[in-house]
Amino acid sequence: MSGPPDPDPAVAEVVTGLVEHGLTLATAESLTAGLIAATLVTVPGASAAVRGGLITYATDLKARLAGVDPALLDRVGPVDAEVAKQMAQGAARVCGADLGLACTGVAGPDPQDGKPVGLVHLALAHADGTEHAAHRFSGDRAAIRAATTAAGIALLAEHLRSRGAPGPGTGRGPVRQ
Template identity: 45%
Template sequence: MRRDPAEMAAELLAQLRAKGATLGCAESLTGGLLATTVVGVPGASDVFRGGVIAYAPEVKTDLLGVEHDLIARVGTVHPAVAEQMARGALRELGCDIGLATTGVAGPGSNEGHPAGTVYLACATRGDCTVRRRDLEGDRYGVRRAAVGEALDLALTVLAER
């Protein structure tokens, strides 16, 4: 059974706090659910800098600095877009860990990708790790699972740091 995202968020925040590090989010697919999960943890304000809900392509480009020509070439559901979103969170939110989500929640496909196609990225000042996940479930289930996967990615990156 998968871990509860709220428990994972609490663990992530505790580890960030212990390391004196901060977190910021750049969300598309999850539409704020990641930030909501993080701020549901008491004391989140110690380490959570904020989030950008970059649902529209122009928000990704204008606020997070995702390259226009990249989106024109590959669309918004792509590992390079997730990476640029995470790096944009680092830059724009002034955090140590930038976590990004992009993909297709469903119920139908988008940009030629089936529902459940998800890209997650976790950027630090020195590196960025991107994961693809193919998730199942209804729209909310895909979004909730993506939150868990994003938190897992951040915990993994932090453990390697």
């Protein structure tokens, strides 16, 4: 019997970067339903960096679990840049992590609340603020979810590269509001 396949090198690089920088991560995932966190923990030693995650597939859970402002959800719906930002901040806060990564979007097959299939908002909350990236992916549900996962990993990698070489005590503490 052979063991599980080796983790994707890009994913392994992100997990290694988190560990080397002394950072912890939490996720809040809607359309991916935990796929980002599941992908990260394929890397041996991920438990040193990945604190946990929230699956906020239902709109009300974005407010109840991730702390998204219910008035914002009523006004703009669940697929929005500010919703993604609040989800990321909430994931970090609830899980006691340095970083919060969130995604919300429309995997299809139909548009949602006037938002087109493939529209995805990602956000990364960290001590210096919250970054946002919007994407428009194509394909079926599985392809959109996979592309969202890859984009989330890429957003983390970009953030880690921007921090420079790790050193002792480079973790900067939990996300500030």
